[in-house]
Amino acid sequence: MSRPDRQPLPSGAVRPTPREIEAALSAAQDHIDLARTVGANPYEAETVLARARACAARDELAEAFDVAKEAERLAMQGQQDQIRKAMHLRDSQIEKAQAIIALSEPVVQEAEDHGLDVQDARILLRQARDVLSKGEYVTGMIFARNAEEAVARLEPRLVEARRRRGIQKPTEGFCGACQSSRLHFYDNGWGRCLECGGTFRWRGAAGIVETLRRILGT
Numbered sequence: 001m002s003r004p005d006r007q008p009l010p011s012g013a014v015r016p017t018p019r020e021i022e023a024a025l026s027a028a029q030d031h032i033d034l035a036r037t038v039g040a041n042p043y044e045a046e047t048v049l050a051r052a053r054a055c056a057a058r059d060e061l062a063e064a065f066d067v068a069k070e071a072e073r074l075a076m077q078g079q080q081d082q083i084r085k086a087m088h089l090r091d092s093q094i095e096k097a098q099a100i101i102a103l104s105e106p107v108v109q110e111a112e113d114h115g116l117d118v119q120d121a122r123i124l125l126r127q128a129r130d131v132l133s134k135g136e137y138v139t140g141m142i143f144a145r146n147a148e149e150a151v152a153r154l155e156p157r158l159v160e161a162r163r164r165r166g167i168q169k170p171t172e173g174f175c176g177a178c179q180s181s182r183l184h185f186y187d188n189g190w191g192r193c194l195e196c197g198g199t200f201r202w203r204g205a206a207g208i209v210e211t212l213r214r215i216l217g218t
Helices: 018-037 043-057 061-113 119-133 137-164 208-215
Strands: 183-185 190-193 199-201
Touching (some): 018 061, 061 119, 119 137
16 A cells, blocks of 8 residues: 555655655755865766756656656766775785885895994885885875885995905896896896886895895706
């Protein structure tokens, strides 16, 4: 039996009440506002909601209800898309910051082994790790970049320390990942395979011979 405040439609559906229409329009507007808050552009949802309001004004209640629900769905989809983008950005920034830390720590260790003052770099690296562990990727990236700059300031002194000890940058070897001999060696103790793009450490605390054998497979 139909509720007395509704009139059955020819299709057998039940006509929404004005209160239900108002609730549907309000819900759609709330989701549009939330979509805008998270940085999405709810233009399409707003356009559909305007059409729903026009239907309601013409007393086309069933159409108004359906169109309002479509506006709500579009707004929610916009929220989800924006949230996914934000999560991807967060993950990407964390990965980049972690890569900076991973590349910097062996340089700092080697510099310390040579007796260089690495306090500033170590403090910044620790701060970057601590902040990233809390999920604060923006601040973590700032600390990681600061640590990277501190490590870059160590590198000229590190190169000079190697020179004094007779440690020479290698000129050839084989990539441990793809076995290519197309390698480039940087002064900061790192190298890159020009074939597969992999990076490796050619100079570390273990000593150059051991490091080359372990990483380059020579």
